[in-house]
Amino acid sequence: MTRRRWQRVVVLVLSAALSAGLVACGGGDGGVAQDAEPNIAPFDDVSLPDSLLGLRVGKEDIGSALAKVRRTYVDESALFALRSEDQLVQATLQVNRFEAKERYRATSFQRTIVNQLGTSAPVATRMGSRTVWRTTGANQMVAVWFDGRVMYLLAIRGDFDRPRSLIRELVEREQ
Amino acid sequence: MTKRAVVVTTLALMLGITGPACGKNPGEPADAVRAALRRTASEPRRFSYTEVTSERTVAVDGVVEDDYRYKVAVSVDDAAAYDEVARDDALAVRFAAPELIGSVSLASAAPSAAVQDALRTRRWVTDPVGAPDLTGAAALTRPPGEDPVLDGLTLAAYVSKAIGEAESVRRFNPEAIDYIAREDRFPKPEDGSGVTRFDLRPPTIPAPGGVRAGGLPGLAHLRRMSVYVKGGVVTNVLEDIDVGSRLDRLLRLVDVKAPPRASRVQRAQLAVAALNRQRASQGSALIRIRRMSAEFIDVGRSSTVELPGETITGSLNVIRNRGRTPKAATTTTAPSQPQPQP
Numbered sequence: 001m002t003r004r005r006w007q008r009v010v011v012l013v014l015s016a017a018l019s020a021g022l023v024a025c026g027g028g029d030g031g032v033a034q035d036a037e038p039n040i041a042p043f044d045d046v047s048l049p050d051s052l053l054g055l056r057v058g059k060e061d062i063g064s065a066l067a068k069v070r071r072t073y074v075d076e077s078a079l080f081a082l083r084s085e086d087q088l089v090q091a092t093l094q095v096n097r098f099e100a101k102e103r104y105r106a107t108s109f110q111r112t113i114v115n116q117l118g119t120s121a122p123v124a125t126r127m128g129s130r131t132v133w134r135t136t137g138a139n140q141m142v143a144v145w146f147d148g149r150v151m152y153l154l155a156i157r158g159d160f161d162r163p164r165s166l167i168r169e170l171v172e173r174e175q
Numbered sequence: 176m177t178k179r180a181v182v183v184t185t186l187a188l189m190l191g192i193t194g195p196a197c198g199k200n201p202g203e204p205a206d207a208v209r210a211a212l213r214r215t216a217s218e219p220r221r222f223s224y225t226e227v228t229s230e231r232t233v234a235v236d237g238v239v240e241d242d243y244r245y246k247v248a249v250s251v252d253d254a255a256a257y258d259e260v261a262r263d264d265a266l267a268v269r270f271a272a273p274e275l276i277g278s279v280s281l282a283s284a285a286p287s288a289a290v291q292d293a294l295r296t297r298r299w300v301t302d303p304v305g306a307p308d309l310t311g312a313a314a315l316t317r318p319p320g321e322d323p324v325l326d327g328l329t330l331a332a333y334v335s336k337a338i339g340e341a342e343s344v345r346r347f348n349p350e351a352i353d354y355i356a357r358e359d360r361f362p363k364p365e366d367g368s369g370v371t372r373f374d375l376r377p378p379t380i381p382a383p384g385g386v387r388a389g390g391l392p393g394l395a396h397l398r399r400m401s402v403y404v405k406g407g408v409v410t411n412v413l414e415d416i417d418v419g420s421r422l423d424r425l426l427r428l429v430d431v432k433a434p435p436r437a438s439r440v441q442r443a444q445l446a447v448a449a450l451n452r453q454r455a456s457q458g459s460a461l462i463r464i465r466r467m468s469a470e471f472i473d474v475g476r477s478s479t480v481e482l483p484g485e486t487i488t489g490s491l492n493v494i495r496n497r498g499r500t501p502k503a504a505t506t507t508t509a510p511s512q513p514q515p516q517p
Contacts, residue, residue, distance in 0.1 A: 161499060
């Protein structure tokens with residue numbers, strides 16, 4: 001994937017977060033934060049293997065994109081791309097850590113967030129002991145799950161042939 | 176009429192008036208059943224699902240690890256038919272009765288020679304990307320009976336839908352004024368068993384004017400369903416799709432004159448056949464007379480579903496609602512890591 005196309009992916013994923021109300025536009029400047037430092041910090045405490053199901057896992061630099069938004073619920077965020085051998089992005093994983101408030105751990109809050117993602121009504125599924133919300137995007141399968149303050153948002157290309165195995169790999173890694 | 180009888184009748188009428196409205200309120204029986212269904216479906220479990228029609232009896236016995244992993248054994252008329260194991264994206268199938276392959280196959284798809292040979296010789300075939308999606312809309316909109324495995328696996332969603340189509344849901348009460356014992360073919364909960372039975376009341380069959388306007392009776396009108404709940408989880412579901420006491424009304428609606436010596440069963444078949452002709456002309460799904468029962472066992476007891484060891488790898492998209500892109504078959508001696516498609 002070219003750099004330009006990848007930037008579009010970053011923008012799309014952050015747009016999903018924006019639409020879910022995870023971040024908010026800064027005041028008075030067309031959504032650009034006034035501070036020099038980004039309000040949402042990069043989430044460094046996320047550990048993923050170099051490869052999953054044959055897909056190369058790479059952490060993306062989203063610092064400049066984060067600088068353009070001001071946080072509401074999320075204080076740290078990270079974005080990973082999972083690429084096949086031909087460099088095509090087969091999936092993206094966004095990891096958001098919510099602020100340390102108890103209500104952000106509540107199922108009702110999580111459901112509110114999930115309801116704003118995707119283009120179809122989210123369905124709660126059980127994977128192991130974890131609830132995984134499933135919805136769809138534009139030619140994408142979207143899976144969302146929570147672990148304490150951390151939300152995982154996995155968007156998988158519609159033509160990727162092992163989406164459930166990929167979700168399982170990531171969900172069980174976090175358990 | 177005695178004064179006491181008048182009071183009882185008046186109270187019964189008042190209850191009858193307020194009954195349907197109460198069914199819409201939170202905390203009512205419908206909500207209790209839905210909550211039990213959600214709880215049951217979210218837990219690992221074993222289940223036994225049976226569908227009886229005039230043509231055959233199909234039974235599915237299964238183990239569900241979670242929404243992405245299950246294994247089932249299917250029998251037809253008490254004879255082993257086929258086994259199926261799904262583990263995330265992978266699906267394995269083996270036919271114990273190869274003569275039944277045609278009954279679950281798509282005419283438009285042709286298996287590879289290796290897959291065909293394996294299925295005919297009662298060997299396992301594993302499709303690395305062939306598992307059905309149990310949570311997708313397609314899995315929940317099939318007509319019942321088309322795919323008994325998916326019917327058994329997605330029963331909670333089917334019952335939830337039936338609740339939405341019912342006039343109301345009521346706790347079983349043999350002393351209710353409108354309880355008709357001769358029409359109740361489902362067992363009553365034993366005293367002290369802790370089991371609560373909930374009955375779905377079908378909507379009234381449309382009046383002739385409604386039928387002329389296109390409002391033909393559907394599955395919901397002919398359904399008798401009871402859900403048994405214990406300890407907050409569903410233990411049993413029983414369903415009869417039949418005309419029951421509504422036979423005469425249905426015959427009038429579909430304008431069918433049954434032969435004078437026709438038995439009740441024959442008259443019911445005539446009525447449903449005529450109804451289905453009208454439904455088909457409207458493009459509506461046909462109604463199958465059937466009896467369904469399901470039992471949930473060991474709800475909450477964890478279990479592990481593994482793919483079979485010795486298997487042929489290939490596409491199972493020849494089977495209805497299964498498989499994706501065809502692949503070349505290769506022999507393996509252990510569950511192979513599925514290969515990504517190009």
